[in-house]
Amino acid sequence: MHAEPKVKPSGAALIDPAKEAMLLAALYIAQEQRGYLTPEVIDRVAARLGLTAGQVFSTASFYTLFRTKPVGRYVIQVCSGVSCYLVDGAEKVSDYIGAKLGIRPGETTADGRFTLETVQCLASCGTAPALRVNDQLYENLTPAGIDAILDRLLGEV
Numbered sequence: 001m002h003a004e005p006k007v008k009p010s011g012a013a014l015i016d017p018a019k020e021a022m023l024l025a026a027l028y029i030a031q032e033q034r035g036y037l038t039p040e041v042i043d044r045v046a047a048r049l050g051l052t053a054g055q056v057f058s059t060a061s062f063y064t065l066f067r068t069k070p071v072g073r074y075v076i077q078v079c080s081g082v083s084c085y086l087v088d089g090a091e092k093v094s095d096y097i098g099a100k101l102g103i104r105p106g107e108t109t110a111d112g113r114f115t116l117e118t119v120q121c122l123a124s125c126g127t128a129p130a131l132r133v134n135d136q137l138y139e140n141l142t143p144a145g146i147d148a149i150l151d152r153l154l155g156e157v
């Protein structure tokens with residue numbers, strides 16, 4: 001499981017580290033089953049772990065790995081970090097993919113297949129530019145490489 005933190009919530013109640021580890025695992029499994037973390041899932045996980053729904057939602061919204069809204073079958077996360085930016089990645093990659101799919105970051109294609117996002121460092125700076133599709137990391141991106149990724153995904157049933 002690889003989770004990058006989003007902006008750290010201020011004033012969020014601290015959760016015991018052992019319980020937070022269980023929470024992360026529970027959220028990961030729930031998301032794998034449901035596609036995203038619905039309010040009902042948040043409530044259920046909170047009840048099982050003895051936490052408040054606010055604590056669970058705070059954690060879920062803190063990590064880019066977790067989603068609290070529906071997304072496409074393939075979530076394309078383009079790294080917008082400095083290393084990727086410096087090798088002509090980041091915005092150029094995001095713009096390239098967005099033009100091919102007809103969406104902008106934060107949007108999902110009308111057929112529900114692709115969601116495009118930009119995220120901070122994917123921990124692949126030495127092989128930038130990088131992107132991730134669901135749990136699969138792609139590095140050393142080129143336009144031809146991106147085309148190959150999209151063609152393969154478009155060909156999947």
Ligand code: FES
Pocket residue numbers: 079080081082083084085120121122123124125126128129130
């Ligand atoms: S800045 Fe893109 S992988 Fe680190």
